Amino acid sequence: MLQRSSDQIAFPTLDDQQIAQVAELAELTHFKDGEELIAHAQKDYPFYVIRTGRVLIVERDDGQDRPIATHCARAFVGDVDMLTGRSSMFVALADGPVDAYRLCAIGLRRLLRDRPTIGEVLLEAFQMRRQMLADLPFVGVRVVGRAKQAQTTRLLEFLYKNHVPNTYFDADDAPGMGELVRLAAQTLPLPVVRCNGHTVGDPSLPRLAECIGINRNVDQQRFDLVIVGSGPAGLAAAVYASSEGVSTLVIDSVGPGGQAGSSSKIENFMGFPSGLSGSELAGRGYLQALKFGTQFIAPITVSAIEPQPSGEHHLTLCSGQTARARCVLVASGVSYRQLDLAGCREFEGAGVYYAATSVESRACEGDVAVVVGGGNSAGQAAMFLAAHAREVKVLIRGNDLRAKMSSYLAERVLQHPNIRVILNAEVAAVEGDVCVRSIQLRDRTNGATSRADCAGLFIFVGAKPHTEWLPRDVLLDENGFVVTGSAFFGQDASLRSRWPLERPPCDLETTVPGILAAGDVRSGALKRCGFAVGEGSLAVACVHRLLSLA
Incomplete structure (x- = not known):
């Protein structure tokens, strides 16, 4: 099989059969020279296949058009945001007369679902076009801030997780100061964001989501399944449920990926022998779910779930909306625990981090990074940071890195020339001014302390489940994880009495009928990406059973 170039994948020439498949579902439209096929910041914009003519793709800002690409006959116009419903980040202009087949988002999903030959070509192109944007003269959303500023980190993480x-x-650099002058934003609080023609100082995440067009109205809409959390378990459930005709909504406080989305490389996930980043895995799952019609909303949290006499569950969202669900899957995951130290909370996002991606690595470029933890996430973070930092120190409380880390990963960490593993060690204090400058290390064998300069402290220890928003009737274990199925419906009569129905619960069902749990948030779950995907898939089997009983 011939190897295809990135350009061939991103900008395929459709054959007669593929164009005929589009024509069956599409409307033939005509455009004059200079007419817009897709307008600036247009939401729910259509998909086009060019029959005749040429279309220019430009990025428009302050009335200036920056050329990005040119599409000719047999090419298609658009990208993945046709499936997300977000605002367009480009303008498509007819360069002379153009005839093109037009499909709305619903028609595009039908094409992807029912015509797998062309669907595969389009999905590959969507992914490759996004990857290639980094090498094109495309700016996208502008962010002017400081790398070690918590607000800047928060916004960049949101954009990163939502693939914006x-x-x-x-x-503090000349290009950044120049951008502030150009945007007339010198007096605005940092970070300054330029998005779809709007310049905003220190926007909240909901305000940024509104500008990008990520948020949508789901108030009083009824879904077969509402999934809270979009890590591996939530995304797997969304893909399987939507592909089987279950109307599905996914709610997340930041964006797709969960804790796994922050992993720099996952190498023990079946089917990817070379490994892939957590962000890439999340992006693929997100695109699959969109293909089958899953709806996503972020940054949204659920403040309460109220079971109704009808069997529905009403979810109260932080936006003031109420989503209605026949079934709810709790896949809200866990977060790494804060170290109980002075300065740790103060410097969150300003030198103290709980993820290691291209967003956080800016803080320690050419400097010293300290990673706390001995699990796979800590090992992956150390390997990733070693490509950016001058030195990476890995602190573990025990005396054997292999105790909790996969053998292959532990060997790589131990052999890396830029990584130093410090055994029997813990952080005693975090020091800095506007950001982290150093830490105090404590030797657990003798209590001696020493000071170590560092630009970034990356914490990967403990697991705090996100379950504080659940109804009181949902049984939690002593550590706050959700108890499901046979774990409470067994021999213990006191636990069994928590179940209110005559039928036995599904394997992943909680003590509240119709509310399921999967992934790291579930009591007894194994903390590995593959297991979370399996549980998310199993949850859909439970959903089908529950829907059949309704």
């Missing part, structure tokens, strides 16, 4: 093309400018 963006360009970051450091406010």
